[in-house]
Amino acid sequence: MNPRAASHIKTSHPTGRAGHCVAIRKLLGAALAPLAACLLCPANLPAHANGRLPGATGLAIHPTQGDELLLGLTYGLALSRDGGASWSWMCEQQIEGNGSDVDPAIVMTDDGTLIVLSLTNGGVLVSTDDGCTFQRAMGPLAGHRGVDLTLDTSQSGRVLALLSTIIEAAIGGHPRLRNLVAQSLDHGRTWTILAELPDDMWGETLEVAPSDPERIYVSGTSSADPLLGIVERSDDGGVTWTRTTVDLPHGSGSLFVSGIHPTDRERLWFRVPGRGDIYGVLPARLWLSTDGAASFEPVGDTQGGMLGFAVSPEGDRVVFGGPLDGLFVAPSNASTAPTKIANVQVKCLRWHANGLYVCADEPTAPYSLGYTTEPTEGIAPLWNRRDTCRATCPPASPLEVTCREPWKVIAPLVNASAPICGAPSSIPDAGTGGGLSIDAGSTSLAKGPDGGPDAITAVTSGPRPAQATAPKTSSAGGCTVSSSLARAPRTPWWLALMLILAVRRHRALARIRRRSPT
């Protein structure tokens, strides 16, 4: 099919419809987190395609170097190679975000390569120079909709991708999908198809058991019935697959493999969220399977969405949470009920040998990425939105060129302190005013004026990246500025309003639950 264009160029009539339609999520709901951000955003805010305010939504960690972090943002990515002491930003345009409120899956391989699932053009984007340039790897991924990426931490450079693409969407009928599991053995540069799964499933997540790279799980739902969960399991590296189906609760419609025990390939956790609830406003459940997804046991739930889940490196505990419910910890054997340990609005969780990382929403939380060695002992800010800065790449690099204009929009929104990473802060160092602050040279954090339960408490024990314990200050060596929250906006009115809205939202959701069968 040719396009029709231009004033004088006659083109032929169409010979077919536009082809593979890549399905991705679009904005579908609300949460208090974006609301809070909205209330704080500057006046004259330009209307963006996705309407979201800057925040963190995901985190990938180097499989062996725990101080190398790739943070997924609503407006691109931020990379740190030094445990969070300095970060560089890549704009959404460079990584082919689609301007919506879905962020691409990301991984970092053991040679430091960054891999991003393209939401717009398909395939994956691979960077070996800290995001200054990305190369597209397509091969057999071409024409397919990527939905998930995961690392096989047992094998250097092995990355797996799940693709689930509508291939037939008859009007009034159930769609058929091409579900592919692809793998790369060279850090994402080239790909092969590992397996093709049945076409009656919406593929959603993909995981490899840390203790057995031959054990692969794929989850999703039936294309004919979103309340029929499907788990495809392979014990031989993707050659053969076994299917398990499970009825999902009314009002859900998705099934995510969210974590596999580090030493027990049979023990894994599933989140059962409201379908499309990317903002985390609908009830979600946490299920545990101890027999390789043959059976499932509910072990937790949240009133709002459960956007974060992580298993401890030792496998003895799990954490989960969401923007409306806070952060919970529980024993991995479900021997006791989960315990709420913070009111933070959880957007993502990652538990590494170094400690637990928590994505949250500023300014409700004093950080966009927090860190702690021990979840029960408080969370320290590791990255704030205003730490956003553009990396110093060679002149005319794609990063420099592509992100120049987006930066003009983003910088004021995040109150960026330095335009270029390493440049002096444009904002005088803080140290006055209210809010939380970090003492230089220590990890003690003072409670802010609200004195709320999710105000930061001391982080005192356990190993952690050295940089994370130090105060982040403006320096020539990085883009960081002070992490003091002294500059946090002091606008009590919005806190009050947000609280009112939170109560309203909770009540509304409660009404739904009362009316809906469980």
Next chain:
Amino acid sequence: MRPSMLFITLVSIALVACDSSSTDIDGSPGAAGSSAATEGNQDARGATAPGTDDPAPTSSGQAASSEPVPGPDGVDRPGPDLPIPEMDMGPRAPAPGSDPEPEPGPNEGPDSEGDDEPDTAPVAEPVEATCGADDSPETGLQGDSYPGTVNCGLTLLSELPVGGHVQGSGHCAFVRVPGGAPYTGSDIKAFSLADPLNPVETDEEPAIGGSESMRAQTADGRAILVSGRGVYDVSNCEDLVKKGEIAWPSQNAQLGLYFAALSSHEIAISHDAKRVYSGLGFTIAHIEDLEQPDTWTVKNWSCEMNKQSGFPGQVPNSCEGPSQEDLGRQYSHSSDDNFEGTVWYGANQEGSSSQMEPATARMVDISDPNNITILDTVRNFPGHSMNWWRAPDGREFIIGANEGLGAADSCADYPRPVNLGNALDAYIVEVTGNKFGEPFPLTLDINKPENCQAARRSRANASISEHSLYNKGEAAFVMMEWGGAGLRVFDLRDGDNPKEVAYYNDGRGHVHSGVFHYDDARGIMLASGTRAVQVLMLQPQIIAALGLPYPTDPDYPYK
């Protein structure tokens, strides 16, 4: 023949006569009859050799009779052209501010009102669109990046001193100044463009609620402006009069999260200005009696659409709960109806885990206020933007497009993905007889696969986010917000063969989802801008080429 008709004819003759010396819209001289020479891969702009993707966008390709000359901004300009001759304006139209209107034509839409006699240029022999003598046409690929301003057929008259979404009615422009949260406005300002060279602010009202853009509609005896929840009477366009608020059912909208609201994320106004349609779902607000807002009703059809389209009822909020208005399948973003208000057209942007279908357009029978029926469905048709029109031959079409950040890969061959983010192309499909035809893409040369390397080199970013359509009498054209390619105007009278007739691109871009407005009484086109709203004049030869009524403003063309 009315004097104005005679004048139009004279203008047309004059333009055709000087055509050989004027600059064609594509930058090449002598546009008339040039289509045959520019078919296929040969680019009329002369910058791309057939079969190559290596254009020389700034200098090559000008015909010998019109050697390019460096412009003040360093961009080569076409060679000397004869100026458009001064025109006898004939009898003067009513004074500015009296809002003279064009005649009705085959499209007897509510927008058409006024005199009894036709006042449009003849269309039997279409006048080739040409750039004006003082224009700075693109010298390379259509839609490429150029330093400074490139324009053809559109002249900047003035700028309103505020940025934001703009709409218009009568001799006025309305600008929604961005608010403190996404999709909101702080204020809506009214400007009189009775003297388009010197706009005057006349009124200001607070914006209420939020929607991605702001819309206005002028129909028989009424003119309304809607932004978010707020409905304003603009029949006296210099005076914004708030008439009431629409109670959009979305809980998110009620909480101020307009960008995540299935109703009122975006809006559209029916041709008769008596209903407001919401996106992302499908909700109709009936606001027939402007004086009695307590009689207004809102019908949320999302659940019914879910049922009729086969969306599973078991997933969250398909048809229940207060969040039902915020979660679930999308059916629209922008939307539109036909002149009669009997059929509504909407399309979603993508298939998603909750969408459970690819980008899909639907036409819906809305003739019964109490029932709707999906009449037809077509896949792979995105609808962040959506306009319907009826061509002079009676055939009906819709045009829609996705939105994107400009990251779409223009090297991708057709058929291209139509998911969110892929907004290089618009899509058109015939809807005559309430049946969808076969969609086809509409694009700019810079977005064609064969030019993708050139686009990469120049960092072109021609990505659509919105468009607005004019369809009165014998005329039908669309004003497209094409990202880095600026405002592009396409003649749609031949729905199978859209033809670009004018553009204006100062490199500053427009607001996301920037909408436009054409005032046919003054020949003025309003363009949403980030820092300032542009007041543009559609040049006489373009008006003639489009078959538009000649502006009745006695000062047109403005000097």
